[in-house]
Amino acid sequence: SQQGEEDPQALSIQEGENATMNCSYKTSINNLQWYRQNSGRGLVHLILIRSNEREKHSGRLRVTLDTSKKSSSLLITASRAADTASYFCATVMNTGFQKLVFGTGTRLLVSP
Amino acid sequence: NAGVTQTPKFQVLKTGQSMTLQCAQDMNHEYMSWYRQDPGMGLRLIHYSVGAGITDQGEVPNGYNVSRSTTEDFPLRLLSAAPSQTSVYFCASSPYRQGSGGYTFGSGTRLTVV
Numbered sequence: 001s002q003q004g005e006e007d008p009q010a011l012s013i014q015e016g017e018n019a020t021m022n023c024s025y026k027t028s029i030n031n032l033q034w035y036r037q038n039s040g041r042g043l044v045h046l047i048l049i050r051s052n053e054r055e056k057h058s059g060r061l062r063v064t065l066d067t068s069k070k071s072s073s074l075l076i077t078a079s080r081a082a083d084t085a086s087y088f089c090a091t092v093m094n095t096g097f098q099k100l101v102f103g104t105g106t107r108l109l110v111s112p
Numbered sequence: 113n114a115g116v117t118q119t120p121k122f123q124v125l126k127t128g129q130s131m132t133l134q135c136a137q138d139m140n141h142e143y144m145s146w147y148r149q150d151p152g153m154g155l156r157l158i159h160y161s162v163g164a165g166i167t168d169q170g171e172v173p174n175g176y177n178v179s180r181s182t183t184e185d186f187p188l189r190l191l192s193a194a195p196s197q198t199s200v201y202f203c204a205s206s207p208y209r210q211g212s213g214g215y216t217f218g219s220g221t222r223l224t225v226v
Contacts, residue, residue, distance in 0.1 A: 033214060042116075042202055043155075045214025088154060099145065099170065100204075100215060102155040 006089060006106045014111055019076040021106040023089030024069075030092045032065060033100065034074050037086045046074075046087075051094075079110045114138050118203050118218035125193040125225045133188040133221050135203030143206045144186040145170070145215070146178065148199040155202065161186055193225045 007022045023032070031050045035043040049056045049065045049072065056063045062075040076083055088105045119134045137144065145160040157170030159178040167178050175197060177189040186205075190197060200222050204215040 035214075035217075040220075042217035042219045043204075043215075044217070048214060090155075099157055099160055101157065101171075102147070104152065104154040 006087070006103045008106060009104070010107045010109070012109045012111065013079055015079060015081055017079055017110075019079050019083070019108055019110070021074045021087050021089075021108070023072045023074070023103055025072075025089075025091045025103075026070065027091075028094050029067070030094045032063075032072050033090045033092070034061075034063060034072075035088045035090060035102075037088065037105070039085070043088065076108075079108075081110050081112050084108060084110045116203055116205055116216050116218035118201075118221050120221060121219070122222050123224070125190070125223065127193060127195060127225060129193050131190050131193065133190070133201055133203075133223070135186045135188065135218060136184050137186075137203075137205040137216070138184065139205065139207065139216065140183060141205035141207045141216070142183070143215075144180065145204045146176070146186070146188045147202045147204065148172065148197075149202060149220075150199050158188065158201075190223075195225045197223065198225045199223060 005024050033048045034046045037043045047058045047063050049063050060077045065072045086105045086107050088102050090100045090102045116137045142163050146158040147155040149155045156172050158176050161167045161180040164180050164183050180186050200220050202220050203218045206215045
């Protein structure tokens with residue numbers, strides 16, 4: 001079963017606007033990661049946030065984590081057409097091998 | 113530095129046929145995984161390996177077999193292809209223990225079973 005669910009499933013914005021995607025998960029985690037997938041391509045790792053962190057930045061990306069609500073958000077500021085892609089959150093749980101478990105993804109369309 | 117290489121990129125199989133999807137990484141990563149991606153389902157873990165000689169099942173292992181004889185290679189075998197195995201398959205690797213860093217993904221194999 002999927003660990004994470006993203007919201008919204010699809011998002012359409014104009015260049016220059018901010019894009020916010022949310023991810024909810026079910027069980028206790030070690031860390032949460034965000035990946036980007038361009039159409040027909042593999043996934044690219046964007047950012048990782050650990051369970052004891054609340055916020056992390058990388059360039060135009062800002063990730064927050066609320067472990068009490070079991071949720072995370074990814075904010076892309078000043079979006080560009082090149083940001084058009086699907087975005088996935090993935091969780092690493094605290095038990096076992098700590099394998100990566102993906103959510104269902106948000107499709108982002110940034111129009112010029 | 114090629115990263116994670118998957119072959120073939122596309123494949124059409126008839127029901128009942130077997131085949132092997134190849135995955136090779138040149139980064140000396142310990143951890144390797146196979147995922148399948150279906151519309152609306154995200155990525156689901158099939159099998160994974162924590163090092164040469166060690167493999168384990170993921171979320172959807174039925175109908176698939178893996179082995180890890182070397183650090184570099186992690187092939188996925190379809191034993192008797194079924195239409196339900198039509199999907200895009202991704203191989204990924206990571207050097208990090210306990211998932212503390214990102215995975216590197218291959219570009220995928222698009223498989224159709226007719």
